[in-house]
Amino acid sequence: xxxxxxxxxxxxAQEKPKPADTEFYTPVPAVVSPGATNSSAPxxxxxxxxxxxxxxxVSVKDNSPAKWIVxxxxxxxxxxxxxxxxxxxxxxxxxxxxxxxxxxxxxxxxARGNSGLFLASTGGGDLGYELxxxxxxxxxxxxxxxxxxxxxxxxxxxxxxxxxxxxxSYDVIWTAPVFKEDGSLKSAAKVxxxxxxxxxxHNFELAGPTQYIGKAAYNKAHGxxxxxLQSHGDKSEPISFRNIWIREL
Numbered sequence: 001x002x003x004x005x006x007x008x009x010x011x012x013a014q015e016k017p018k019p020a021d022t023e024f025y026t027p028v029p030a031v032v033s034p035g036a037t038n039s040s041a042p043x044x045x046x047x048x049x050x051x052x053x054x055x056x057x058v059s060v061k062d063n064s065p066a067k068w069i070v071x072x073x074x075x076x077x078x079x080x081x082x083x084x085x086x087x088x089x090x091x092x093x094x095x096x097x098x099x100x101x102x103x104x105x106x107x108x109x110x111a112r113g114n115s116g117l118f119l120a121s122t123g124g125g126d127l128g129y130e131l132x133x134x135x136x137x138x139x140x141x142x143x144x145x146x147x148x149x150x151x152x153x154x155x156x157x158x159x160x161x162x163x164x165x166x167x168x169s170y171d172v173i174w175t176a177p178v179f180k181e182d183g184s185l186k187s188a189a190k191v192x193x194x195x196x197x198x199x200x201x202h203n204f205e206l207a208g209p210t211q212y213i214g215k216a217a218y219n220k221a222h223g224x225x226x227x228x229l230q231s232h233g234d235k236s237e238p239i240s241f242r243n244i245w246i247r248e249l
Contacts, residue, residue: 038197039096039169041245048086048227049075049244057084060124060228068231074100074242077115077231084231085121089224092249095119095172100240101135103165109141110134113164115239116151118228119174119191122209122220128228129189130210131170133239137161148193148200151210156193156200167242169196173249177206179221188218 033043041047048056051073057066060083067081101113113135118128129150136147136159143149147168148156162168173192180186188208193201208216229241 039098039243041096041243042247045245045247046088047245049242051242054084056087057229058087059083060085060121074240076240077229077238079231079238082231083125083228085118085226085228087226089226090120090174090246090248091176091224093172093174094247094249095174095227096169096243096245097172097241098167098169098243099133100167100242101164102238102240103163105135105164108139110145112139113239114230114232116228116230116232117170117172118210118230119172120176120189120209120222120225121228122222122225126210126212126230128209128225129191129206130230131172131191131193133230135161135164137163148195150191150201150204150206152212153207153210153216154201154204156195157202158198158200160195160198160200162196170194171197176224177218177222179218183221185218 035041053070054066054068054075058064059066059081061081066084068078068084069076097117099115105113113133115133116126116130117133118130121128132145132147132149132151134141134145134147143155144152146155146159147161148159171194175190177189178186189206190203191201191206192199192203206216208218210216
């Protein structure tokens, strides 16, 4: 301490805060080169569909190679072979996917281009956490079943659909659920979704995997999971997909 008149002043009290006091230089963020456009894959992405083949996908039914139809840089649902899912399993991620409803779509409500993006596939059939795909451009249905909904759990904040025949995009930030050693839930799944560049789900906390009948609940613990695309099996026209990539977080 130093003596100033009749008062004692500490050395620390004499030092003024500096900008450097709150600066740090490690860790250094990894360098990631962005794509040529916001929809193009960055340098650290895993390409799930490159417009050429379905080598990253398998049939949910029997784990055989996916047989959906690849043509002109896109692939189309084949309802005879059922759902497909990624060979790889993921926990937390950023996902980009583009989809298209045919311009000559018929039907109404849920029978109008129905499919689903399952953000984590927890078993065969339609088990998992579904982000709905549907023609919701001037097509009425229950709001937690329209395009951009977390199916049967919450409606999108807004309806950002383009017309049938135009390409639509989903950009998803997925935080997987975490379970305790005894299988009980530690933290719920959360999702943020941009639909055609518009925020439609904002860090929504899921009540559990999708249920067609009854309320969702976390009844079974699971870890890393594939991403699944649904072959709905109704009479609506088949949906096409392109430009699918993912970044693990």
